[in-house]
Amino acid sequence: MMSMAIIAAAVAVFTGIGAGIGIGFATGKASEAIARQPEASGKINSALLLGCALAEGTAIFGFITALLIIFVG
Template identity: 65%
Template sequence: MSPNGLIALAAGLAVFTGLGAGIGMSLATGRAAEAVSRQPEASGKINSILILGLAITESTAIYGFVIALMLLAKIV
């Protein structure tokens, strides 16, 4: 296998971080929906906490994406 092919495979594997981020974000969103349905008057606060949590969760996916891009830049 040529080095370029291996680099492309590695880039594809790096984007698998999206899997964990997706599961984490869905769990957080589900719990937030539950919390809002239980206490609709607190929806503003729940919303801001949710968005902060989602941002931090999403960044794991973004790290994988950035590493994939860095790997792709290495392909000659």
């Protein structure tokens, strides 16, 4: 039974991989956009930070879910 919990926790932690890929992709595109239009860097940075915060929130939810599966389940 414990091995199923470990597998479920491992699957829940995979949200961190998706968040890392998404943040890296968004940061690259934001850097390209700032290079093309430096005068719009303020708007680009605020949109980038909002997107990164949402992606990190998803990763944190996955981590919390994994901890709950391991220690409570």
